[in-house]
Amino acid sequence: MLLQPDFSQPASRRAWTRRLLAPLDDAAWEELAGELFAWQFARVPAYRRLSLGHGVRPRNLSSWREIPAMPQQLFKLENLFSHGELKPGAIYETSGTTTGQPGRQHLLHTDIYRAISTEGARRAGLFAGEPQLHFLTPSPAEAPHSSLGAMFGFWQRASRQSGPRFWARKGSFHFDNFRKTLLAHVKAGHPIAVSGTAFSFVHLLEAWEGLPPLRLPKGSWLLETGGFKGRSREVPKAELYAGMSRLFTVPDQAIWNEYGMSELSSQAYARGTSGLHQTPPWARVLVCDPATGREVRIGQRGLVRWIDLANTDSVLALQTLDLAERTATGFRLIGRMAKTEPRGCSLSAEDLAARPTPAIPAH
Amino acid sequence: MTTRQRLDLLARAYPRLFPRVELQRLLRTQLGAIDALDGWIQRDGGRVRARAPKIIYHICAGNLAVSAWTSLAQGLLLGARNVMKLPGEREDATTTREILAFIRGLPAALRRLVETHRAIDDKLFAQADVIVAFGSDATMESLRTRTRWDQKFIAHGHAVSLLWITDPDRLTMRQAGACAVDVLTYDQLGCLSPQAIYIPARTDILLLGGKLSAALEKEWVKIPSKPARPLSVTARISEARDIALAMGHRLWLPPKKHFGWTVIHDPSPTFRPSPLHGVIYLRQATEAQLRAALSPIAHRISTVGMVGKTSSRLESLFLSLGVSRFCAAGHMQFPPLTWHHDGHAPLAEMVTWVDAEPSA
Numbered sequence: 001m002l003l004q005p006d007f008s009q010p011a012s013r014r015a016w017t018r019r020l021l022a023p024l025d026d027a028a029w030e031e032l033a034g035e036l037f038a039w040q041f042a043r044v045p046a047y048r049r050l051s052l053g054h055g056v057r058p059r060n061l062s063s064w065r066e067i068p069a070m071p072q073q074l075f076k077l078e079n080l081f082s083h084g085e086l087k088p089g090a091i092y093e094t095s096g097t098t099t100g101q102p103g104r105q106h107l108l109h110t111d112i113y114r115a116i117s118t119e120g121a122r123r124a125g126l127f128a129g130e131p132q133l134h135f136l137t138p139s140p141a142e143a144p145h146s147s148l149g150a151m152f153g154f155w156q157r158a159s160r161q162s163g164p165r166f167w168a169r170k171g172s173f174h175f176d177n178f179r180k181t182l183l184a185h186v187k188a189g190h191p192i193a194v195s196g197t198a199f200s201f202v203h204l205l206e207a208w209e210g211l212p213p214l215r216l217p218k219g220s221w222l223l224e225t226g227g228f229k230g231r232s233r234e235v236p237k238a239e240l241y242a243g244m245s246r247l248f249t250v251p252d253q254a255i256w257n258e259y260g261m262s263e264l265s266s267q268a269y270a271r272g273t274s275g276l277h278q279t280p281p282w283a284r285v286l287v288c289d290p291a292t293g294r295e296v297r298i299g300q301r302g303l304v305r306w307i308d309l310a311n312t313d314s315v316l317a318l319q320t321l322d323l324a325e326r327t328a329t330g331f332r333l334i335g336r337m338a339k340t341e342p343r344g345c346s347l348s349a350e351d352l353a354a355r356p357t358p359a360i361p362a363h
Numbered sequence: 364m365t366t367r368q369r370l371d372l373l374a375r376a377y378p379r380l381f382p383r384v385e386l387q388r389l390l391r392t393q394l395g396a397i398d399a400l401d402g403w404i405q406r407d408g409g410r411v412r413a414r415a416p417k418i419i420y421h422i423c424a425g426n427l428a429v430s431a432w433t434s435l436a437q438g439l440l441l442g443a444r445n446v447m448k449l450p451g452e453r454e455d456a457t458t459t460r461e462i463l464a465f466i467r468g469l470p471a472a473l474r475r476l477v478e479t480h481r482a483i484d485d486k487l488f489a490q491a492d493v494i495v496a497f498g499s500d501a502t503m504e505s506l507r508t509r510t511r512w513d514q515k516f517i518a519h520g521h522a523v524s525l526l527w528i529t530d531p532d533r534l535t536m537r538q539a540g541a542c543a544v545d546v547l548t549y550d551q552l553g554c555l556s557p558q559a560i561y562i563p564a565r566t567d568i569l570l571l572g573g574k575l576s577a578a579l580e581k582e583w584v585k586i587p588s589k590p591a592r593p594l595s596v597t598a599r600i601s602e603a604r605d606i607a608l609a610m611g612h613r614l615w616l617p618p619k620k621h622f623g624w625t626v627i628h629d630p631s632p633t634f635r636p637s638p639l640h641g642v643i644y645l646r647q648a649t650e651a652q653l654r655a656a657l658s659p660i661a662h663r664i665s666t667v668g669m670v671g672k673t674s675s676r677l678e679s680l681f682l683s684l685g686v687s688r689f690c691a692a693g694h695m696q697f698p699p700l701t702w703h704h705d706g707h708a709p710l711a712e713m714v715t716w717v718d719a720e721p722s723a
Contacts, residue, residue, distance in 0.1 A: 045611075046609040046610065046611075049608055049610075049611050050608045053605075053608030053609075053614075054608070068605075070609065071602045071606050071609070073602060073606060074605075074606060074609050077606065077610065078610065289594070289597075290594060290597040290598040290600075290601040290602075291592070291594075291597040291601070291622065293601070301594065302594065303594070303598055319602070319605065321598055323594075337594075337595050337598055
């Protein structure tokens, strides 16, 4: 019998990472999920309460599919750190656009996140051809609470590329210098990879409107992530991809969507406007019906539930409000469910967050 | 057509929604007389008559049809041309269907005064004398920038309501039933729907939760046509329940965990919006705590439904928080037609007046 992991110990974390990166069959997956659930059940009080509320305990768990999923919103309300009083090595914050209050993901160390997020991108095929990586985000040094910035930083370190790579600095984009750098890469024939939030690409398209398109060398790709949460305007995905494709002269299939979140350690990737998302072997997505808590049938819509075996330092199962369609080989992400809610004169959490605190006369 | 004729047609078409006596009272309280639009009435030694707006533009919200019905009825009483912008396509289509059904149910003479549009008709909007709008704060802000100085703009932006139970330990089942009616009517979607029940700090929560959940189930069973529970709704309700479980909050669920109603005791007195659709929060607060607890929604509280007598101090506190209506539990969703919605006196605000002073 294997020793129970102790994720506070570096050796145990290394061993866990090795197990995740090794070939995983269903039995191994089940075993890892059970071990991680037991660890977190014992150490995250809110998770234990949720699990007990659903009548699930590690000792009566018969399948990883029964592992209760923590509502994403809980990261805004509770500390879900699985290491109690230990000092976290990194704290990543969510945007806080829904309630005005950011969620926080505490990691004891960034070791597992670094290994997993880099290997996940590598297995998705992003690093094939060793493209020159560029990011339309602040650097990890400038935005230490951004999990996205951290991941891009891991990619940069893994690629051993130097020079300016992060083109959002001190609250503004530096697109002129970025363009000069890209032109140099193009001239040298290096494949180029540009990653950023969807919104940063919208800015880029606007900034370079009227300029001649860049002809990125073969093997280049673009990666957008994050959608438009909390932004003043949105651009339909097809329109955004068409614009990106024109601007960089790359095919639709060279545009990736990364689907991840601060509360998780793993990411799913999809290619092209209508691509299906695929998770790495150590993470799985269930598309669930919230009424039953169970997976929907293939072709039906439900909510995305992540089970992420790399998410050792908080909770492995996360229930999102992201709408998706289950497919035979993955899932088709549709978007945030909140936008389909009927709205009217009744105040919602989003509205409450958006309004300034009123002055109340003294009683 | 005179006001009395229009009133008669409306009351005949919808006697329960718009009872004749209430329509008459509405005209008397807001215009001074039923016939103020049709001729001179005596006032303060002189004569006055009201002039109706020619065009009223109603912007309907997607959550509830009843606000659109009421707004339209007021416009019809005034004899104005009523242009209705129906809820947007991404809103719940049920509301649009209900608004259209209401219009179809009007007598032809009134129906002729109504037209509907799926999008705002810029020309008609510019011609309107009055804009009455329901919806989000963002919608109100956007509409306000489009209105001219000489157009009247009656805005109904975001608002919430709540219940206050003075002595919950002695709550009778009848009173619990009244609270349940308030929570479940219109599936909690309107601004008159309570999103929280406030109770004093020293309350037997288990006893109260038990009574309320029994009353809610009884009321839910009585609803002939249950509100829809699509994925977007069950997702919100499930999330609220799971958050309560994870936070260690006391939770009361219906038999077989159906999605009709949910009671959650959140020990934090601070108001937080409910996901609606029958999810009601019990929040304990002393009178001293209440001011801070409700500060996030100050001046957005529409109605406070009351169970039991309240102290004048508590009433003053609610008034200072901008509450615009107090009523007994069980009546929150059924205000009289004379109700000042968000503090407005709609008929009085929509008309203009002509004065004839005594001759020398």
